[in-house]
Amino acid sequence: MSRLTKLTLTEAKLFWRDPTGWFFALAFPPLLLLILGSVPAFREPDAELAGLRVIDLYVPILVGFVLAMLAISVLPSYLATYREKGILRRLSVTPVPPSRLLQAQLAMGLAMALGAVTLVIGLGVVVFDTALPEQLLGFLVAFVLAAASLYALGLLVAAVAPSGKAAAGIGTVLWFPIMFFAGLWVPREAMPDIVNRVGDFTPLGAGVQAMRDAWSGSWPDPLHLAVMAAFAIGASLAAARLFRWE
Amino acid sequence: MPVIEVDHLRKQYRDLVAVDDLSFTVERGEIFGILGPNGAGKTTTVEIIEGLRTPDGGTARVLGLDPWRDRAELRRRVGAQLQESELPEKLKVREAMELYSSFYDEPADSERLLDDLGLADKRDTSYGKLSGGQKQRLSIALALVGDPELAILDELTTGLDPNARRDTWELIEQIRDRGVTVVLVTHVMEEAERLADRVALIDGGRLVAIDTPAGLVSRIDAEQRLRFRPSAPLDDRLLTDLPEVREVTRRGSWVLVTGAGDLLQAVTAVLARNHIVAADLRTEQASLDDAFVALTGRRLDHRPPAGQPERSSSQ
Numbered sequence: 160m161s162r163l164t165k166l167t168l169t170e171a172k173l174f175w176r177d178p179t180g181w182f183f184a185l186a187f188p189p190l191l192l193l194i195l196g197s198v199p200a201f202r203e204p205d206a207e208l209a210g211l212r213v214i215d216l217y218v219p220i221l222v223g224f225v226l227a228m229l230a231i232s233v234l235p236s237y238l239a240t241y242r243e244k245g246i247l248r249r250l251s252v253t254p255v256p257p258s259r260l261l262q263a264q265l266a267m268g269l270a271m272a273l274g275a276v277t278l279v280i281g282l283g284v285v286v287f288d289t290a291l292p293e294q295l296l297g298f299l300v301a302f303v304l305a306a307a308s309l310y311a312l313g314l315l316v317a318a319v320a321p322s323g324k325a326a327a328g329i330g331t332v333l334w335f336p337i338m339f340f341a342g343l344w345v346p347r348e349a350m351p352d353i354v355n356r357v358g359d360f361t362p363l364g365a366g367v368q369a370m371r372d373a374w375s376g377s378w379p380d381p382l383h384l385a386v387m388a389a390f391a392i393g394a395s396l397a398a399a400r401l402f403r404w405e
Numbered sequence: 406m407p408v409i410e411v412d413h414l415r416k417q418y419r420d421l422v423a424v425d426d427l428s429f430t431v432e433r434g435e436i437f438g439i440l441g442p443n444g445a446g447k448t449t450t451v452e453i454i455e456g457l458r459t460p461d462g463g464t465a466r467v468l469g470l471d472p473w474r475d476r477a478e479l480r481r482r483v484g485a486q487l488q489e490s491e492l493p494e495k496l497k498v499r500e501a502m503e504l505y506s507s508f509y510d511e512p513a514d515s516e517r518l519l520d521d522l523g524l525a526d527k528r529d530t531s532y533g534k535l536s537g538g539q540k541q542r543l544s545i546a547l548a549l550v551g552d553p554e555l556a557i558l559d560e561l562t563t564g565l566d567p568n569a570r571r572d573t574w575e576l577i578e579q580i581r582d583r584g585v586t587v588v589l590v591t592h593v594m595e596e597a598e599r600l601a602d603r604v605a606l607i608d609g610g611r612l613v614a615i616d617t618p619a620g621l622v623s624r625i626d627a628e629q630r631l632r633f634r635p636s637a638p639l640d641d642r643l644l645t646d647l648p649e650v651r652e653v654t655r656r657g658s659w660v661l662v663t664g665a666g667d668l669l670q671a672v673t674a675v676l677a678r679n680h681i682v683a684a685d686l687r688t689e690q691a692s693l694d695d696a697f698v699a700l701t702g703r704r705l706d707h708r709p710p711a712g713q714p715e716r717s718s719s720q
Contacts, residue, residue, distance in 0.1 A: 160507070240493075252457065253480055253509075254477070
């Protein structure tokens with residue numbers, strides 16, 4: 160087994176031993192989909208939503224939920240805790256550099272994200288007869304860019320947070336506006352235009368809209384892809400500059 | 406070839422000179438103590454030796470390697486225990502050992518290490534549930550899991566109660582007996598005195614003295630005192646004729662002798678030749694503590710151990 164695989168599996172084990180982490184990131188989104196879908200009105204086409212059902216709108220929102228939880232909340236609190244406890248420093252005197260632990264965390268998080276996203280989309284299809292993304296390539300591009308922008312922000316939080324607790328706090332404070340513009344409380348389709356104009360320039364306002372567009376068969380708006388790419392590049396450059404291993 | 410050769414080492418942080426013209430060598434198979442108060446530059450020195458920092462001047466060679474340039478090779482052959490480094494709370498002892506041994510091509514036998522370190526029955530315990538002493542022993546086990554030629558242990562008994570501390574010291578002697586060279590960084594005088602074959606005294610980033618603990622003590626030529634009750638009448642001149650003895654006084658049935666050097670040996674030898682038994686013999690000897698004060702003009706900082714001292718419970 161390679162050292163990275165061993166580290167990744169160990170990180171996955173630790174993640175499973177922390178129920179609050181995996182409950183909110185992995186179990187809660189599918190659960191929320193089931194709860195929303197159990198409301199009869201949300202399963203009826205709505206003329207105000209261009210003939211879509213509320214449950215249709217929530218599939219991409221919950222995909223964004225999974226990504227935001229893992230990238231903004233889970234990852235920074237792990238990394239900042241590892242730095243605070245000298246775990247990254249301890250690795251730097253072994254043949255395995257501390258950057259390998261960061262890679263293991265990213266690999267573990269992405270594997271978890273893919274699992275949970277598959278579960279959300281699959282549940283939608285099987286239980287509520289929601290569609291699969293029609294423009295599949297467009298969806299994949301939007302998904303990858305959304306993940307990249309959120310993980311870059313997560314790394315930036317991990318870089319600036321002085322402790323694990325601080326990272327968890329900053330992550331939560333960031334998570335709320337990101338999920339607000341993603342439409343978790345009020346879907347973008349039901350939000351005032353002005354709010355959506357602002358949301359277009361946030362990672363998941365752009366991300367959820369881009370996935371939504373791909374779902375209904377059109378290529379995502381280049382503006383949304385550009386916004387996500389800009390977050391991904393800007394935040395990862397800042398994170399690389401500010402990140403400290405000890 | 407020495408295991409460590411440090412030559413005119415210098416490291417400066419802004420205005421603070423942390424290490425100033427420091428030179429010493431560590432030979433294969435010895436326990437080498439680096440002793441000094443907090444802020445003396447001990448940790449900076451070992452961080453340079455471990456390849457975590459580069460010196461601003463001078464050179465360090467470890468196992469014939471340049472610790473910074475050859476750090477990949479160094480990491481495979483040197484085990485280090487860092488000050489205040491922890492593990493994830495929910496990582497079990499066995500998992501930590503498996504993970505860290507996977508980092509090395511030819512790791513030591515983890516099970517045997519855990520046995521030797523008294524952690525065998527803690528294999529399935531999470532790091533967060535270990536006592537302070539157990540955490541410290543696990544951290545030593547992880548420093549040794551790569552089967553290193555050199556182990557560098559930084560403040561390894563900080564936060565331990567006296568019993569756990571003595572257990573740890575026995576461990577370090579076992580490690581040396583396996584042929585591992587040990588560098589022990591400490592501000593605890595008793596630790597250096599008990600364990601180290603040789604000690605480098607460091608203060609203000611400079612080397613104050615380097616010698617065996619006994620050698621350092623004898624350097625200060627401190628006055629020694631002993632007292633006893635002779636079993637038979639004793640002529641004071643028997644003692645005052647000895648070169649080690651400076652003064653003999655009497656108090657009731659007690660004889661008090663002051664002097665220097667190997668006073669005890671000289672006095673007991675002369676008593677034995679005259680068939681006199683020294684009853685209730687007591688000595689007061691200078692310690693490494695006194696040596697430190699004499700050599701640096703100040704006391705070592707005896708800061709209380711950080712956190713709650715805990716007694717390891719597995720013994």
